[in-house]
Amino acid sequence: MTKRVAILGYSHRLPNSTGNSYWDNLLNEEHLITEVEAGRWSKxxxxxxxKNHAGTSYTFKAGSIGDISGFDAGFFGIAPREAAQMDPQQRILLELSWEALENAGIKPSTIRGSQCGVYIGIASADYSYRLADDLAAIDSAVATGNTASIAANRLSYALDLRGPSMAIDTACSSSMVAFHQACQSILSGENTQALAGGISLHLHPYGFIIFSKASMLSKKGHCNVFDEAGDGYVRSEGGGIFVLKDYDLALADGDPIIAVVAHSGVNTDGKKNGLTVPSCTAQAELLKQTYAKAGIAASEIDYLEAHGTGTAVGDPIETRAIGLALGQHRSSESPLLIGSVKSNLGHLEAASGVAGLVKALHCLQYRMVPATIGIKKTQSKN
Incomplete structure (x- = not known):
């Protein structure tokens, strides 16, 4: 039998939601986008x-997780002075990893010294930009506190894990590529278990300014996913960690299994009509290959959680790719249901895959699919 990967537990921080409220928020079709948390910078x-006004953004609408200043440094054996110089993304990843292990019923001390791998999707360097504004405040802890590789390595250090430990930046796909790499490591036998996920926080106006200049952000403050009114995406923040393990070993150990990863795949678009424009052909080909290797026919799919950002360029390309690869291989009486959680809480960029996977896991648990909100008139075909 082909080896598979089991998801044993997870933890997440998502905009205007808690672990207990998240599912209800989606079922109630709530719009969870507000603005950047007031204490981050002077709006x-x-x-x-x-948008052409120098050094500014035309919007600070965002999905926010609120105050991120609190951290129990002593719990993780970190001195308060060092914690103050650490990117809050590192602090939250430590908390999420501990919570995810607890959710999986795993006592952290039992995996010390093991070949457990760590794979983290991370792209933002916002906190280091803040420190660059005050170079006199920099001390020796800034280097480790603000280096992307340490975001993963610190988890391995704190939990005493000996498997591969890496930070991955592939832009918006970072957390899902990290998840894929974790799965591949388990399937190859390099690890038997892994922590995988991603993080993205708004800690400096830089990101808003650059995406504003590129006209990528929605002026209305809503990700109108798959809708004709889509005028860009909303930047949101948050993160999550998933506990993965070899499926057969998880069964043998009596671990709680939330879901099974039948297969995963990654590719890139190559050269096409613009560096930031996705390729319908490449996306469709990846879907075909991945489902074929998973042994899942298009007719067997109940629901697909799409990327769906609310952009006039990306959404039509993605939906066409899904249609070519999967939709047209189903009967007209059984259309393929697709959706995107970004319609509720915005686009978490490097951690966007976390939000989508958490939603998908809830769909499996509750055997329901929440509505993708804000669709009034679907986009016309290209």
């Missing part, structure tokens, strides 16, 4: 309606 100094 008045960096907000301007004209």
């Amino acid at each position: 008045e100094a960096f907000l301007h309606a004209n």
Whole structure:
């Protein structure tokens, strides 16, 4: 039998939601986008309606997880002075990893010294930009506290894990590529278990400014996924960690299994009509290959959680790729249901895959699919 990967537990921080409220928020079709948390920076100094106004963004609408200043440094054996110089993304990843292990019923001390791998999707360097604004505040802890590789390595250090430990930046797919690499490591026998996930926080106006200049952000403050009114995406923040293990070993050990990863795949678009424009052909080909290797026919799929950001360029390309690879291989009486959690809580960028996977796991658990909100008139075909 082909080896598979089991998901044993997970933990997440998502905009305007808690672990207990998240599912109800989706079922109630709530719009969870507000604005960047008030204490992050002076919005008045960096907000301007004209996108061409230097050094400003035309929006700070966002999905926010609120105050991120609290951290029990002593619990993780970190000195308060060092913790203050650490990117809050590292602090939250430590908390999420501990919570995910607890959720999986695993006592962290029992995996010390094991070949457990760590794979983290991370792209933002916002906290280091803040420190660069005050170079006199920099001390020796800044280097480790603000280096992407340490975001993964610190988890391995704190939990005493000996497997591969790496940070992965592939832009919006970072957390899912990290998840894929973790699965591949388990399937190859390099590890028997792994922690995988991603994080993204808004800690500096830089990101809003650059995406505003590129006209990528929604002026309405909503990800109108698959809708004709889509005018860009909303930047959101959060993260999550998943506990993965070899499926057969998980069964033998009597571990609680939330879901099984039948297969995963990764590719890239190659050269096409613009560096930031996705390729319908490449996306369709990856879907075909991945489902074929998983042994799942298009007719067997009940639901597909799509990327779906609410952009006029990306959404039609993605939906066409899904249609070519999967939709057209189903009967007209059984259309393929697709959706995107970004319609509720925005786009977590490097951690966006976390939000989508958490939603998919809830769908499996409750045997329900929440509505993708905000669709009034679907986009026309290209």
